[in-house]
Amino acid sequence: MKKALITGVTGQDGAYLAELLLGKGYEVYGFFPRRSTDTRWRLQELGIADSIRMVEGDLTDPASVLQAVIKTQPDEMYNLGAQSFVGTSWNQPLFTAHVDGLGVTACLEAIRNVSPSTRFYQASTSEMFGSIQEAHQSETTPFYPRSPYGVAKLYGHWITVNYRESFRLHASSGILFNHESPLRGIEFVTRKVTDAAARIKLGMQDEVRLGNIDAKRDWGYAGDYVEAMWLMLQQEQPDDYVVATGVTTTVREMCRIAFEHVGLDYQAHVVIDPSYFRPAEVDILLGNPAKANRILGWRATTSLDELIAMMVEADLRRLSPSR
Ligand code: NAP
Ligand code: G4F
Numbered sequence: 001m002k003k004a005l006i007t008g009v010t011g012q013d014g015a016y017l018a019e020l021l022l023g024k025g026y027e028v029y030g031f032f033p034r035r036s037t038d039t040r041w042r043l044q045e046l047g048i049a050d051s052i053r054m055v056e057g058d059l060t061d062p063a064s065v066l067q068a069v070i071k072t073q074p075d076e077m078y079n080l081g082a083q084s085f086v087g088t089s090w091n092q093p094l095f096t097a098h099v100d101g102l103g104v105t106a107c108l109e110a111i112r113n114v115s116p117s118t119r120f121y122q123a124s125t126s127e128m129f130g131s132i133q134e135a136h137q138s139e140t141t142p143f144y145p146r147s148p149y150g151v152a153k154l155y156g157h158w159i160t161v162n163y164r165e166s167f168r169l170h171a172s173s174g175i176l177f178n179h180e181s182p183l184r185g186i187e188f189v190t191r192k193v194t195d196a197a198a199r200i201k202l203g204m205q206d207e208v209r210l211g212n213i214d215a216k217r218d219w220g221y222a223g224d225y226v227e228a229m230w231l232m233l234q235q236e237q238p239d240d241y242v243v244a245t246g247v248t249t250t251v252r253e254m255c256r257i258a259f260e261h262v263g264l265d266y267q268a269h270v271v272i273d274p275s276y277f278r279p280a281e282v283d284i285l286l287g288n289p290a291k292a293n294r295i296l297g298w299r300a301t302t303s304l305d306e307l308i309a310m311m312v313e314a315d316l317r318r319l320s321p322s323r
Helices: 012-023 041-045 062-072 093-114 148-167 189-201 222-234 251-261 290-296 304-319
Strands: 003-007 027-032 053-056 076-079 119-125 171-176 208-210 240-243 270-272
Touching: 003 012, 003 062, 012 027, 012 041, 012 222, 027 062, 053 062, 062 093, 076 093, 076 222, 093 119, 093 148, 119 148, 119 222, 148 171, 171 222, 189 208, 189 251, 189 304, 222 240, 222 290, 240 290, 251 304
Parallel strands: 003 027, 003 076, 027 053, 076 119, 119 171, 171 240, 208 270
Antiparallel strands: none
16 A cells, blocks of 8 residues: 655645545545644545544654654655745745745655655646746746745745755656635635625625736646646656646636626626735736646646536535535
8 A cells, every 4th residue: 555645635735635545545644734723624525534644743844844754654745735825925925935945845855864765746836937938838938936935936846856856856846727626725816706706696795805807827626636746756757747727717707707607797796905916916827738748648627617616516505505
């Protein structure tokens, strides 16, 4: 039985990846930071909370990362733990750098020193492309991050490449474009909108306040994207891959889809609130997933319409369980 250690197991991707690996017969260890309340709601929604062996630790505490690797000796380690909200990274830039940047080195050092055959996955991001240098962003597109989060993640990306080249670790970096699901955190724009559309439909609120709705994102379904992470670690050679749909859509159009799903006009309910504008914006992201298609045999299977419908339906069920 293969063993996998997942940091960020209580997050959106951690939960779907744990579900995928359990389904493949893995023994799954979840590295999680202590919080004052139980953070396992996603694992509980998927019905897998009791199937994961939890290992307490924090990416900002290298001793705890080392202990987790010594204890579990994983065949595969997926580093999904992060301060993942771009907006917060301007308010907590040093914390973000510590978790999202140095935390990656803590993982790689632990593997290098005590478990060098462990295969490593780093959760890199399209946010590293920032102010885009090519219309379709691929593995060879130059980076230009536009947020403290993007800058920290760029360090995490390059240290992964560096440890692969320096110490011949099987370390891969997935440059994933935005991916969403019913388990998405409520602060991200898709879930904020699907939750609001459901609440407005049920008469629980009247409006939703948003920032820049002209921004464009390449949105896919998280359930599809965790499959790509696993595929990267099954390859003989470690490498970097862009994972995306190849379609980009405005926040405005995403709002239209969500509200139309419940028979409403978004224009009557969306209010622009400048307090949600960011100090520097990423105007557009559009990925070129050709390499992942060709080498991993991976492609996105869920359209944005299907994804948003799935999310609105899940929010309606949460808010009105008798539906
Ligand atoms: P998420 O839902 O915000 O989950 C992040 C996870 O990291 C949570 O379990 C969180 O635990 C944990 N975490 C935070 N600080 C930590 C620390 N100091 N030590 C250990 N764990 C810590 O994020 P996600 O959407 O699943 O994304 C997974 C990864 O992919 C992240 O690294 C993200 O930056 C990256 N990524 C995401 C996307 C996307 O569109 N979703 C795209 C590209 C890359 P708590 O909840 O207890 O804080
Ligand atoms: O949903 P968002 O907060 O996601 P963002 O900033 O693209 O970051 C996500 O994707 C990255 C991959 O590219 C990940 F690495 C990262 O961890 C995270 O998962 O915002 C999307 C867009 C932005 O342009 C933002 O300015 O929506 C715009 N937006 C407009 N109004 C809003 C809002 N975003 C949020 N969160 N809230 C709003 O009210």
